Amino acid sequence: MAKHLLSPLPGTFYRKPSPDAPFYKDVGDTVAQGDVIGLIEVMKSFNEVRAEQAGTITAFLADDEEPVMAGQPLVELG
Amino acid sequence: MSIRIITPGLSTTVQDLGRPGYYHIGIPLSGAMDMLAAQSANLLVGNPEGAALLEVVFMGPEVEFQRDATVAVTGAELPPKINGEERPTWTSFAVKKGDVLSFAFLKKGARAYVAISGGIDVPVVLGSRSTYTLGALGGFEGRKLAAGDVLPLGEAGNIREGRTVPEALRRSPGSPxxxxxxxxxxxxxxxxxxxxxxxxxxxxxxxxxxxxxxxxxxxxxxxxxxxxxxxxxxxxxxxxxxxxxxxxxxxxxxxxxxxxxxxxxxxxxxxxxxxxxxxxxxxxxxxxxxxxxxxxxxxxxxxxxxxxxxxxxxxxxxxxxxx
Structure with missing residues (x-):
């Protein structure tokens, strides 16, 4: 069964640290526990989303700049 | 007798019913943003309605209890857990010394109110225990909580677990x-x-x-x-x-x-x-x-x-x- 990395917060999801920077992670990349996979913007702060488990990214389930809810799957791990 | 903050959540502050009377000199009301939920939480654990409690935004903290207490979580649907086991919202429950309160993901709403029997006994500043973070005033050291903070509790009355605010008396926004x-x-x-x-x-x-x-x-x-x-x-x-x-x-x-x-x-x-x-x-x-x-x-x-x-x-x- 696929594993998911979930958003800890409601807000706006960003896949990169600044508008002209590359994505933190792409499909096919491996993630270790604690790796930053994106940011959630809420209440004038940008909060890093860290992987709670390790794996290889098979899909992004939320796009860059997409509104997300707390508990929403952001990334699928193979 | 106190609680210890293990992880603080996104922006957890001590609030009560606020600090009215100073707005004309630039000091805002502060206090719980959802007053009804805050008052309900205090009533559930047998506190005065204006006792200080925790306002938790979007993401829950982890809190260790250093004495037995009665606890209630109202407002947002942010399911509380004691030692990993889920508890209902809008209902008082008992905790023992050494227990750890944590939270599942937010399901609905934005702000949860965590009342603890005895209330949070931070100093009263200008008539209130509420935190005004911009002015570094009131609450716990005038700021949102951080890992390792130890907050004193007031003296608690009788244990009041298992009491619930009926659903018809809970108010939340519709959509839109x-x-x-x-x-x-x-x-x-x-x-x-x-x-x-x-x-x-x-x-x-x-x-x-x-x-x-x-x-x-x-x-x-x-x-x-x-x-x-x-x-x-x-x-x-x-x-x-x-x-x-x-x-x-x-x-x-x-x-x-x-x-x-x-x-x-x-x-x-x-x-x-x-x-x-x-x-x-x-x-x-x-x-x-x-x-x-x-x-x-x-x-x-x-x-x-x-x-x-x-x-x-x-x-x-x-x-x-x-x-």
């Missing part, structure tokens, strides 16, 4: 949230058509919304009536000669994004206000998540006062249900 407003003395600054549009549009909560102000976007920009700026007002059509900002007032800088001033707001400035959200609906704003839809509905002063009475009666019914 309907926020009733009184239009204000600057309403004439926008055209009649623009005023109608403002009330017809569905707005969305901006991610920046916080305890200072709730910002909305997505509606049509306002059209101002042309004028010569009066002496002392800025040149932007949304500027006025500096004036007082009431709690709940809705300013629209440059006519684009309405901001409803809330518990930690500044008390004056130079932006015109279309009106103010009625006092009865301010609790609802505290439960709005980013990107949630909301509409503004104009009501009369009479309707606003009736709504205020309805809200008072609701508090009375909660008091009776938990007496």
């Amino acid at each position: 949230a309907e926020l009733r407003i009184l239009t204000g003395i600057y309403w004439h600054r926008i055209t009649e058509a623009s005023g109608r549009q403002f009330l017809a549009d569905t707005w969305k909560v901006a991610p920046e919304a916080d305890r200072i102000g709730y910002r909305f976007r997505g509606g049509k920009p306002l059209d101002f009536v042309t004028r010569e700026p009066p002496f002392g007002a800025g040149s932007d059509p949304s500027n006025i000669v500096d004036a007082c900002y009431p709690y709940g007032s809705i300013q629209v800088p440059s006519g684009t994004e309405p901001i409803v001033l809330h518990r930690d707001a500044v008390s004056g400035g130079g932006y015109f206000m279309v009106g103010a959200v009625i006092s009865a609906d301010m609790d609802l704003i505290g439960q709005l998540q980013p990107h949630m839809p909301a509409r503004f509905e104009a009501v009369t002063m009479e309707q606003a006062l009736l709504a205020r009475n309805d809200r008072s009666r609701l508090i009375d019914r909660i008091r009776q249900a938990l007496a």
Whole structure:
């Protein structure tokens, strides 16, 4: 069964640290526990989303700049 | 006797019913953004309604208890867990010394209130234990909580576990949230058509919304009536000669994004206000998540006062249900 990395917060999801920077992670990349996979913007702060488990990214389930809810799957791990 | 913060969550602060009486010198009300939920939480654990509790935003903290206590979590649907085992919201439950309170993901709403029997016994500053973070005033060292903080608890009365606020007495915003407003003395600054549009549009909560102000976007920009700026007002059509900002007032800088001033707001400035959200609906704003839809509905002063009475009666019914 696929594993998911979930958003800890409601807000706006960003896949990169600044508008002209590359994505933190792409499909096919491996993630270790604690790796930053994106940011959630809420209440004038940008909060890093860290992987709670390790794996290889098979899909992004939320796009860059997409509104997300707390508990929403952001990334699928193979 | 105390609690220890293991992880703080996003922005967890000590709040009570606020610090009214100093707004004219620039010190805001502060206090719980959803007052009804905060009062309910205190009543559930047998505290006075104005006891200090934790306001938790979007993401829960982890808290270790250093004595036995009764706890209740109200407001947002942020399911509490004791030593990993889920507990119901809006219901008091017992905790033992050494137990750890944590939370599952937020399901609904924005702010949860965590009342602990005895209340949080931080010093009273200007009549309140509420935290005003911008002014570094009150609460725990004037700031949001951090890992390792140890907060003293007051003396608790009897254990009161297993009491519940009936669902019919819990209030939460609909979707879209309907926020009733009184239009204000600057309403004439926008055209009649623009005023109608403002009330017809569905707005969305901006991610920046916080305890200072709730910002909305997505509606049509306002059209101002042309004028010569009066002496002392800025040149932007949304500027006025500096004036007082009431709690709940809705300013629209440059006519684009309405901001409803809330518990930690500044008390004056130079932006015109279309009106103010009625006092009865301010609790609802505290439960709005980013990107949630909301509409503004104009009501009369009479309707606003009736709504205020309805809200008072609701508090009375909660008091009776938990007496």
